[in-house]
Amino acid sequence: xxxxxxxxxxxxxxxxxxxxxxxxxxxxxxxxxxxxxxxxxxxxxxxxxxxxxxxxxxxxxxxxxxxxxxxxxxxxxxxxxxxxxxxxxxxxxxxxxxxxxxxxxxxxxxxxxxxxxxxxxxxxxxxxxxxxxxxxxxxxxxxxxxxxxxxxxxxxxxxxxxxxxxxxxxxxxxxxxxxxxxxxxxxxxxxxxxxxxxxxxxxxxxxxxxxxxxxxxxxxxxxxxxxxxxxxxxxxxxxxxxxxxxxxx
Amino acid sequence: xxxxxxxxxxxxxxxxxxxxxxxxxxxxxxxxxxxxxxxxxxxxxxxxxxxxxxxxxxxxxxxxxxxxxxxxxxxxxxxxxxxxxxxxxxxxxxxxxxxxxxxxxxxxxxxxxxxxxxxxxxxxxxxxxxxxxxxxxxxxxxxxxxxxxxxxxxxxxxxxxxxxxxxxxxxxxxxxxxxxxxxxxxxxxxxxxxxxxxxxxxxxxxxxxxxxxxxxxxxxxxxxxxxxxxxxxxxxxxxxxxxxxxxxxxxx
Amino acid sequence: xxxxxxxxxxxxxxxxxxxxxxxxxxxxxxxxxxxxxxxxxxxxxxxxxxxxxxxxxxxxxxxxxxxxxxxxxxxxxxxxxxxxxxxxxxxxxxxxxxxxxxxxxxxxxxxxxxxxxxxxxxxxxxxxxxxxxxxxxxxxxxxxxxxxxxxxxxxxxxxxxxxxxxxxxxxxxxxxxxxxxxxxxxxxxxxxxxxxxxxxxxxxxxxxxxxxxxxxxxxxxxxxxxxxxxxxxxxxxxxxxxxxxxxxxxxxxxxxxxxxxxxxxxxxxxxxxxxxxxxxxxxxxxxxxxxxxxxxxxxxxxxxxxxxxxxxxxxxxxxxxxxxxxx
Numbered sequence: 001x002x003x004x005x006x007x008x009x010x011x012x013x014x015x016x017x018x019x020x021x022x023x024x025x026x027x028x029x030x031x032x033x034x035x036x037x038x039x040x041x042x043x044x045x046x047x048x049x050x051x052x053x054x055x056x057x058x059x060x061x062x063x064x065x066x067x068x069x070x071x072x073x074x075x076x077x078x079x080x081x082x083x084x085x086x087x088x089x090x091x092x093x094x095x096x097x098x099x100x101x102x103x104x105x106x107x108x109x110x111x112x113x114x115x116x117x118x119x120x121x122x123x124x125x126x127x128x129x130x131x132x133x134x135x136x137x138x139x140x141x142x143x144x145x146x147x148x149x150x151x152x153x154x155x156x157x158x159x160x161x162x163x164x165x166x167x168x169x170x171x172x173x174x175x176x177x178x179x180x181x182x183x184x185x186x187x188x189x190x191x192x193x194x195x196x197x198x199x200x201x202x203x204x205x206x207x208x209x210x211x212x213x214x215x216x217x218x219x220x221x222x223x224x225x226x227x228x229x230x231x232x233x234x235x236x237x238x239x240x241x242x243x244x245x246x247x248x249x
Numbered sequence: 250x251x252x253x254x255x256x257x258x259x260x261x262x263x264x265x266x267x268x269x270x271x272x273x274x275x276x277x278x279x280x281x282x283x284x285x286x287x288x289x290x291x292x293x294x295x296x297x298x299x300x301x302x303x304x305x306x307x308x309x310x311x312x313x314x315x316x317x318x319x320x321x322x323x324x325x326x327x328x329x330x331x332x333x334x335x336x337x338x339x340x341x342x343x344x345x346x347x348x349x350x351x352x353x354x355x356x357x358x359x360x361x362x363x364x365x366x367x368x369x370x371x372x373x374x375x376x377x378x379x380x381x382x383x384x385x386x387x388x389x390x391x392x393x394x395x396x397x398x399x400x401x402x403x404x405x406x407x408x409x410x411x412x413x414x415x416x417x418x419x420x421x422x423x424x425x426x427x428x429x430x431x432x433x434x435x436x437x438x439x440x441x442x443x444x445x446x447x448x449x450x451x452x453x454x455x456x457x458x459x460x461x462x463x464x465x466x467x468x469x470x471x472x473x474x475x476x477x478x479x480x481x482x483x484x485x486x487x488x489x490x491x492x493x494x495x496x497x498x499x500x501x
Numbered sequence: 502x503x504x505x506x507x508x509x510x511x512x513x514x515x516x517x518x519x520x521x522x523x524x525x526x527x528x529x530x531x532x533x534x535x536x537x538x539x540x541x542x543x544x545x546x547x548x549x550x551x552x553x554x555x556x557x558x559x560x561x562x563x564x565x566x567x568x569x570x571x572x573x574x575x576x577x578x579x580x581x582x583x584x585x586x587x588x589x590x591x592x593x594x595x596x597x598x599x600x601x602x603x604x605x606x607x608x609x610x611x612x613x614x615x616x617x618x619x620x621x622x623x624x625x626x627x628x629x630x631x632x633x634x635x636x637x638x639x640x641x642x643x644x645x646x647x648x649x650x651x652x653x654x655x656x657x658x659x660x661x662x663x664x665x666x667x668x669x670x671x672x673x674x675x676x677x678x679x680x681x682x683x684x685x686x687x688x689x690x691x692x693x694x695x696x697x698x699x700x701x702x703x704x705x706x707x708x709x710x711x712x713x714x715x716x717x718x719x720x721x722x723x724x725x726x727x728x729x730x731x732x733x734x735x736x737x738x739x740x741x742x743x744x745x746x747x748x749x750x751x752x753x754x755x756x757x758x759x760x761x762x763x764x765x766x767x768x769x770x771x772x773x774x775x776x777x778x779x780x781x782x783x784x785x786x787x788x789x790x791x792x793x794x795x796x797x798x799x800x801x802x803x804x805x806x807x808x809x810x811x812x813x814x815x816x817x818x819x820x821x822x823x824x825x826x827x828x
């Protein structure tokens with residue numbers, strides 16, 4: 001009943017073990033496993049519908065609605081709660097935890113080993129780090145204590161948010177962003193239907209930054225959850241870094 | 250020259266005739282008192298003559314453009330409305346609005362008119378006071394001064410002296426008389442028949458939707474008329490000090 | 502009169518300069534002004550010209566619009582409680598703006614957004630004036646305002662909740678409280694024509710509002726066309742409030758506080774109060790916007806929060822005084 005546990009479970013679970021995933025898992029904007037999710041029943045994270053499925057175990061995230069989790073527990077259904085991943089390290093832990101919960105330790109161990117091996121290939125020494133900024137709707141940015149921040153840093157980019165004093169998520173004033181003169185601004189993919197929150201990405205000041213810097217980098221569903229898909233995000237960012245470095249002599 | 254003429258004039262509201270078949274003319278130098286019992290239509294007659302409400306027949310004022318009318322007649326409504334705490338001379342200066350072109354600021358001529366109006370109403374000492382802090386009677390005089398400042402050939406006032414003390418009632422009627430002798434004309438509705446008889450040059454009696462009498466006070470206020478229209482008996486005598494009219498008893 | 506004018510314009514000028522030199526990015530006063538005027542390459546010019554200048558300009562324009570609209574409505578209704586925010590005009594404008602954004606009208610052509618907000622505001626003003634009557638008594642005016650505000654807010658929330666965009670629902674608070682964060686010169690250009698047009702219309706009411714001090718009958722007899730005044734007021738108010746709300750959301754209480762504070766300084770004359778309130782409103786919104794940036798620079802504190810903190814106690818005081826006077 002949580003986007004991230006859904007994806008972890010789909011990776012780790014054995015044949016017939018997983019019954020239902022949340023509707024979020026079928027949303028191409030958030031989920032990296034849309035086609036896999038189609039094989040399962042869809043739930044909307046509501047206690048009533050989940051109870052009627054009579055599962056042996058419910059997987060929830062620590063940001064899942066507390067009332068729903070409590071209700072399911074009162075109804076006698078065990079709920080395993082997974083904490084949100086804030087670091088690349090956390091991804092390994094969550095995989096292992098999922099393996100334990102689903103009694104699929106071998107599958108989990110294999111995924112962790114793959115993940116570690118792949119991650120190691122990105123950990124090359126980068127001497128010249130291009131300056132990058134994450135800039136989401138409403139002016140949110142992410143510092144080093146977040147998954148997105150770690151993806152940037154691992155890919156050899158310098159995260160401007162850390163320079164501006166952000167550890168976690170926070171709103172970076174547009175002025176600070178402009179003054180920091182990033183080489184690239186990484187924004188989120190706009191949702192359908194307009195919103196004023198996303199208008200910041202079309203602000204002339206941000207557009208001016210883009211004119212002089214090669215970018216149009218966008219975050220995708222690979223960034224959302226602490227799953228091995230973050231490797232794909234890192235890979236994209238490494239490509240971006242190389243493109244930036246090729247442009248600057 | 251006629252300053253106001255009504256011909257076959259009438260007002261219909263909700264399919265009921267409130268006034269009908271009224272024909273009269275007010276010339277220069279007249280102080281006309283409009284009298285009649287409550288609900289006779291005195292206010293309606295004046296407002297309709299001004300063109301403020303729809304009417305049938307002809308009114309010389311209603312056919313004027315809004316701008317021309319503001320220079321032809323000053324209107325003093327019965328409700329003594331003063332919305333904001335402005336000072337006395339600013340309020341009186343509002344009477345000069347019809348004389349100013351759009352965007353024009355008041356000139357010395359306008360200030361002189363305000364001074365004359367304040368003097369006439371015995372308000373020169375009040376000119377910088379805030380109107381809303383004055384007594385009701387004082388406010389009434391300020392509003393009369395505002396209408397005077399408009400300096401139009403004709404002044405129409407709806408019960409201007411109600412609520413004033415006797416001295417100011419008489420003084421106000423006197424200043425209307427002065428205006429009339431200067432060649433202006435004044436049309437006032439009144440309930441005080443004594444003051445009406447004494448100061449007006451002409452009385453028009455309105456009752457049951459029409460004019461019942463029109464003429465000099467002595468000719469109008471006959472015992473028959475005061476009994477039929479006002480349901481009272483009264484004492485009327487022409488004395489060396491002017492006409493004395495005193496209502497006595499209710500006659501039903 | 503001229504002394505007050507000089508003082509107010511100097512005050513607005515000082516606040517405008519302050520708004521330009523204060524910001525989260527630490528730039529020296531001289532440096533920032535040089536970057537603004539001289540231009541040149543570099544981030545400082547970008548910050549000054551694309552971020553701070555539009556923000557300060559919008560604060561000034563919108564403040565003037567709100568102050569002016571408040572003074573005009575109060576003068577016409579002869580009621581010191583009339584404020585476009587309180588009586589639901591801003592709320593209706595916000596509904597128009599939200600509909601324009603969500604239907605794509607705002608993206609389809611440049612003035613789609615402010616014109617839709619104007620249409621919403623026209624409906625709002627019209628309803629309030631129809632419900633409150635020609636001389637709005639305080640009670641009917643406020644009740645009509647509450648009803649219209651609530652209805653507009655409900656529809657605004659509904660439209661935003663139905664939007665497929667997950668951010669839209671979070672923006673309800675922006676439309677209700679207003680903010681100038683991260684606005685650009687584009688917003689200045691779409692709001693400016695309507696604000697200028699509406700302001701000219703409202704300022705033209707000056708003499709008529711003065712005359713209305715004596716009541717409608719006396720004003721009409723002095724040659725004031727009340728019907729035309731009413732139309733001018735409705736469309737002038739709707740234009741300035743519509744354009745302001747379209748780019749900055751509904752900012753309340755400015756149209757209440759500013760005329761109230763300035764009324765004694767202009768001898769309570771509603772005509773003179775108009776231009777004074779325009780300056781006063783500009784000063785108030787500039788000051789409020791400086792305050793939100795100084796107090797909580799990274800939290801996007803809403804402008805309406807600050808104006809309400811100042812305005813709501815005054816509103817209570819006015820209600821109390823209205824009741825006392827009525828007794």
